[in-house]
Amino acid sequence: MAIVAGVDFGTLSVRVSLVDSERGMLASAVAEYPLHRKREDPEYATQSHDDHMRALAAATRDAVKKAGISGDHVEAIALDTTGSSVIPVGKDMQPLGEYYLWCDHRAKGEAAEITEAARREKLEAIEWCGGVYSSEWGFSKLLHWLRHNPEKRNEFVSAFEHCDMVAATLCGITDPKKVKRSICAMGHKWLWNAKLGGLPPEKFLIKVDPLLAGVREKLDGEYATSDQIAGKLSPKWAAELGLKAGIPIPVGAFDAHWDAIGAGCRTDDMVNVVGTSTCIIGITPSVNLVPGVCGVVEGSVHPLRTGIEAGLSAVGDIFNAIATRAGTTVEALSQGLDEYRAGQTGLLRMTWDNGDRTVLVNPNLRGITLGWNLQSTAKDELFAAIEGTAFHTRVILDRMAEHDVDIKRVINAGGIPQKNDVLNRVYANVLGRPVLVPAKSVVSLGSAIFAFLAAGTFKTVEEAQEKICPAHKIYEPDKSAQKTYDELHSLYSKLYFAFGQPASGGMGDVLPKLIQLAHRVDRAASTE
Numbered sequence: 001m002a003i004v005a006g007v008d009f010g011t012l013s014v015r016v017s018l019v020d021s022e023r024g025m026l027a028s029a030v031a032e033y034p035l036h037r038k039r040e041d042p043e044y045a046t047q048s049h050d051d052h053m054r055a056l057a058a059a060t061r062d063a064v065k066k067a068g069i070s071g072d073h074v075e076a077i078a079l080d081t082t083g084s085s086v087i088p089v090g091k092d093m094q095p096l097g098e099y100y101l102w103c104d105h106r107a108k109g110e111a112a113e114i115t116e117a118a119r120r121e122k123l124e125a126i127e128w129c130g131g132v133y134s135s136e137w138g139f140s141k142l143l144h145w146l147r148h149n150p151e152k153r154n155e156f157v158s159a160f161e162h163c164d165m166v167a168a169t170l171c172g173i174t175d176p177k178k179v180k181r182s183i184c185a186m187g188h189k190w191l192w193n194a195k196l197g198g199l200p201p202e203k204f205l206i207k208v209d210p211l212l213a214g215v216r217e218k219l220d221g222e223y224a225t226s227d228q229i230a231g232k233l234s235p236k237w238a239a240e241l242g243l244k245a246g247i248p249i250p251v252g253a254f255d256a257h258w259d260a261i262g263a264g265c266r267t268d269d270m271v272n273v274v275g276t277s278t279c280i281i282g283i284t285p286s287v288n289l290v291p292g293v294c295g296v297v298e299g300s301v302h303p304l305r306t307g308i309e310a311g312l313s314a315v316g317d318i319f320n321a322i323a324t325r326a327g328t329t330v331e332a333l334s335q336g337l338d339e340y341r342a343g344q345t346g347l348l349r350m351t352w353d354n355g356d357r358t359v360l361v362n363p364n365l366r367g368i369t370l371g372w373n374l375q376s377t378a379k380d381e382l383f384a385a386i387e388g389t390a391f392h393t394r395v396i397l398d399r400m401a402e403h404d405v406d407i408k409r410v411i412n413a414g415g416i417p418q419k420n421d422v423l424n425r426v427y428a429n430v431l432g433r434p435v436l437v438p439a440k441s442v443v444s445l446g447s448a449i450f451a452f453l454a455a456g457t458f459k460t461v462e463e464a465q466e467k468i469c470p471a472h473k474i475y476e477p478d479k480s481a482q483k484t485y486d487e488l489h490s491l492y493s494k495l496y497f498a499f500g501q502p503a504s505g506g507m508g509d510v511l512p513k514l515i516q517l518a519h520r521v522d523r524a525a526s527t528e
Helices: 049-067 108-120 124-129 138-148 150-155 162-171 183-189 202-208 235-241 255-262 316-325 378-402 421-431 445-455 461-468 479-500 510-526
Strands: 003-009 013-020 024-032 036-038 041-047 074-081 086-089 158-161 229-232 248-250 269-274 278-284 295-298 306-312 348-350 368-370 409-413 435-438 472-475
Touching: 003 049, 003 162, 003 255, 003 445, 013 049, 013 445, 024 049, 041 049, 049 074, 049 162, 049 235, 074 162, 074 255, 074 445, 086 138, 086 162, 108 124, 108 138, 108 202, 124 295, 138 150, 138 158, 138 183, 138 202, 158 162, 158 183, 162 183, 162 229, 162 235, 162 248, 183 295, 183 306, 248 445, 255 269, 255 278, 255 306, 255 409, 255 445, 255 461, 269 378, 278 378, 306 378, 316 378, 348 378, 348 479, 368 479, 378 421, 378 479, 409 421, 421 435, 421 472, 421 479, 445 461
Parallel strands: 003 074, 074 248, 269 409, 409 435
Antiparallel strands: 003 013, 013 024, 036 041, 086 158, 229 248, 269 278, 278 306, 295 306, 348 368, 435 472
8 A cells, every 4th residue: 555646737726636556536635826927918828936836835735634644654746737838947947937838829930930940951850749830839938038038048057847847846956957857748849859869959959040059958868758756855845745755756747648647548549638728648559640730759648658649729718718708607607508409509619719739730820609690698609619629629630540540549538527518428429439538537646646656556557547547437429419510520620721721722811810910009009
């Protein structure tokens, strides 16, 4: 019998769960931290490292108290985080600013420059992340920071993903060269590839911008999978968390990747981790490169398999925005949605409110709702938005299948499917296949599994899953609804590519032009 702590850093809060290898979940606690946004810049999203660490300490102490155990009984702690959430650091690992959070899209221009340079220079690594570099990823965010913080460039020592920064902090590591970097994070978001020599060559980075000179060396170090140990809990942070010093901390990963493990993901499964956004995470036995998919990385989800990642830039955030505009909550607005039938609203919702992560990888898009009439309601739009996220998911899974990615099972995990039967039924009907949902919450359960591996309690991921993961509830597709959704999906696909591709010859310039006009007006107003 062993007890470990599994930590999950989300967009707005951190959850710490104490899990017993025999009895399962003992207790869980949550602590919130602020997300910093700017009304005048909708692309801006940052968070403070100190806020994260304070919340982690509070949640850990609370979980220990709820479990009614001594913190000395916890044998390992593992953590996952959002990503790509990037922080620049100076001497002794001191932050030089806040995290560029995963949903910060200020680096759209930098991402486009990296993509253009990668194609021009025929950088092979770009094909491993779908052929397009994203504003949500590491190099674009770091380049944006370097360009907009000239007074701090001389202090810049390195930059870290959130999962690596927190692990290093807990271990008391102050030398950036001694920090183990997550293959999950660096492979999916920083063009790192062991087969291609690691990070992109220095000569390529300089061609993107001379400001990146020397950055490759500053990001150097040991890159490791999550079955490796990042370090041991320092006395200082052991006291802060109420745990014992010296317990192992494995190399971290992204939240969605470990959520997939906690949801019971096995080889050839695909997991929709549905929360504020959706990450689609799969485990494949071999490498299949897929255009427009966020990344294919060996060892990223499962240490001994190939991980594949895709996703939607906003899901729960869209539901919340619809409810907020209606002056209510998602819970209240959802009342009665279980009586809705496929396509009955007459609305078709393109869920691009925060851009497109996959397969277009285009941040210059915004939401569209087609089919309004004078009696349409906010509840109708919410249902259409659920349908829209399902249609977008089908576009992504179809793209994977076209490139020989086998999908045996589809699992809906994350915070929303646990409490939204309507969403799960719609997904089963739109995808035309059974959708499995864990019977219990699996948030931070993936972290616990890797903590158990670090403690030596289990020898393999699969052994831990057999013991720890809950069973699945299965949502079967309804044939009548499936037929209706097949018709609607053909319309959705037509709109998806017509509005989503600037060079399509269709309507691809409309949404980017609206964004440009709004920015121009805002800039003019700010100078008056």
